[in-house]
Amino acid sequence: MQLKLIDPNSYKTTQWSAGTTTELYILPEGADYASRQFDLRVSSATVDAPESTFTALPGFKRILTPLQEPLRIFHPDRPEEVLLQPYDLHAFFGGERTRSQGQGRDFNVIYRPDWQVEARSLGPEEGQVTLSEPALYLIFSAQAQSVALYPEGQAPESLDFPSLGLAQLEVLPAASPLSLKASQSQLILIQISR
Numbered sequence: 001m002q003l004k005l006i007d008p009n010s011y012k013t014t015q016w017s018a019g020t021t022t023e024l025y026i027l028p029e030g031a032d033y034a035s036r037q038f039d040l041r042v043s044s045a046t047v048d049a050p051e052s053t054f055t056a057l058p059g060f061k062r063i064l065t066p067l068q069e070p071l072r073i074f075h076p077d078r079p080e081e082v083l084l085q086p087y088d089l090h091a092f093f094g095g096e097r098t099r100s101q102g103q104g105r106d107f108n109v110i111y112r113p114d115w116q117v118e119a120r121s122l123g124p125e126e127g128q129v130t131l132s133e134p135a136l137y138l139i140f141s142a143q144a145q146s147v148a149l150y151p152e153g154q155a156p157e158s159l160d161f162p163s164l165g166l167a168q169l170e171v172l173p174a175a176s177p178l179s180l181k182a183s184q185s186q187l188i189l190i191q192i193s194r
Helices: none
Strands: 002-005 012-016 019-027 040-047 051-053 061-066 071-074 081-084 090-093 099-101 104-111 116-122 129-131 135-141 145-151 157-161 165-171 178-182 187-193
Touching (some): 002 157, 061 116, 104 116, 104 187, 135 145
Antiparallel strands (some): 002 165, 019 040, 051 099, 061 090, 061 104, 071 081, 129 178, 135 187, 145 178
């Protein structure tokens, strides 16, 4: 099992049509989002405009959640709109026409469809969550907080997340399970396999 906190100095912030986007993580390492030559990208964006149109990303899937304020999502090719409260996760195809109403900060995972990606939101009230399946996990915290780690058969540890903190955890085959628990605010846990 290999766990590391991603260095915030490695984040890349750029402009998009309704604010800024901060790339927290990209695979393969050193890949280029602008040319769409990547397999998976994790980012957090500000939405400064009351209404915005999402960048079209055909050939990718997306998972999105607002982190601060509700966000209303419209896919013109679907009959219903989606009202997302903070940490509600919404999955859709990157090539779908997508508009939003609402301002604040959001969290995005963009990935190729042949990758298996699952995301869930975890709050302090949910207790420990055990990670035992061999996979790559990403753990995101929008706010600075300490996350408690419970390696099986070992003393508990803690990992101090900065604001917009991201940790990478690789669970290898035959590794001992690891449990984790948020201490103060929500976490987003992403499980990645191929």
